[in-house]
Amino acid sequence: MNAGERAPDPQGARTPAEFLARLQELKDWSGLTYRELSARAEAVGDVLPRSTVANMLTRAGLPREELLAAFVRACGTPPGERETWLVVRKELATGGVRTVPGSMAAAAADRTAEGAAGTTAEPAVSRSGAGPMPDLDADVPAGAAAAPAARWAPGGSAHRGRIPRVLVAVVAVAGLGLAVSSVVALVRDGVERVSGPPVTPAAGPVLIRTLDAGLCLGEKPSDRSGQVYQRECAGADVPRYELMPLTGRDSGHWRLVTHHPEFGVGCTGVPGAAAKAAAPLHDSECGEQGRTESFRLEPFGTPVEGYRIRPGDSAQCITVTGDPRAPWARLETAACADDARGRRGQLFSFDRRD
Structure with a gap:
């Protein structure tokens, strides 16, 4: 949300498809992730599940009135403009098509084309990277999507709110990682840490370890933002x-799939095209627009000292901010460094886990 920039106006929407395009513009204007929108709604007593918002923006039908009201409020729409969204929705629900004054029609057509390019042509995708987001609130057939998340979640099954209908099977590749070494648990300054030579990336479940501190990537259990820390x-x-190798035009890149005990399956990414510094590394729904979710895991040094995590093909590296040895230091993008001082906090290992 840019200061001084007005929220998108739904009054030019003539059809449900145009109205949904305006909703996507509103989310983009807010600058918030699905999880952040849900948290803002809950703070004021609204119910706005993350998966429901994702489905709302990719379906052809109009959202329910109460869902729309919660969504526009969470996006930060000024109070005086919220009622307009409900009025336009009601008119579309009644007649299917609205008449827009002549001076607005041409603008509406232009905005619809832009919305179609940004919303219809590139819908939110599942972790497989193909197809629109499925109905994440629908029942999951036995033995299908629920199994991967439930196999580790405390107490049995995990929340299904973010689990795609069809999960891509990720098979650990036997023998892919040749540099297997023992990992030793150390206690330093009262904090249990893992140390040892870097372990090569291999498909499947992993602990992602920062080599400088011997700490692991994760989130604060009470933090709903998805920000990643060590x-x-x-x-x-x-x-x-879970590491998932990508194929096709993204061959050579990896996706950092996440299994969260509350939010289900998601993807780690950075906002934007990953070309700027200080972009936060955070977890959210897979395929969310405006995020880079593919990474190069680049070996560094001869022999290999560790692996740099580079978003897309950018010159940025995922970096531990502040004190590179401090627990709960944030991870963000920063320029990849080749000197010994700059490498601190940019080298990682991928320890395999069950």
């Missing part, structure tokens, strides 16, 4: 990470 490796289960 933390002690013992109990680093929020979320659990």
Whole structure:
């Protein structure tokens, strides 16, 4: 949300498809992730599930009135403009098509074309990277999507709110990682940490370890933003990470799939095209627009000292901010460094786990 920039206006929408395009513009204007929208709604007593918002923006039908009201409020629409969204929705629900004054029709057509390019042509995708987001609130057939998340979640099954209908099977590749070494648990300054030589990336469940501190990537259990930090490796289960190699035009890149005990399956990414520094590394729904969710895991040094995590093909590296040895230091993008001082906080290992 840019200061001084007005929220998108739905009054030019003539059809449900145009109205949904305006809703996507409103989300983009807010600058908030699905999880952040849900948290803002809950703070004022509204119910706005993350999966429901994702489905709302990719379906052809109009959203329910109460869902729309919660959504526009969470996006930060000024109070005087919220009623307009409900009025336009009611008119479309009644007649299917609205008449827009002549001076607005041409603008509406232009905005619809832009909305179609940004919303219809590139819908939110499942973790497989193909197809629109499925109905995440629908019942999941036995033995299908629920199994991967439930296999590790405390107490049995996990929340299904973010689990796609069809999960891509990720098979651990035997023998892919040749540099297997023992990992030693150390206690330093009262914090249990994992140390040892870097472990090569391999498809499947992993602990992602920062080599400078021997800490592991994770989130604060009470933090709903999805921000990724380095933390002690013992109990680093929020979320659990799974490496998925990408194919086709993204061959050579990886997706950092997450399994969260509350939010289900998601993807780790950075906002935007990953070309700027200080972009936060955070977990959210897979395929959310405006995020980079593919990474190069680049070996560094001869022999290999560790692996740099580079969003897309950018010159940025995922970096531990502040004190590179401090628990709960944030991870963000920063320029990849080749000198010994700059490398601190940019090298990682991928320890395999069950």
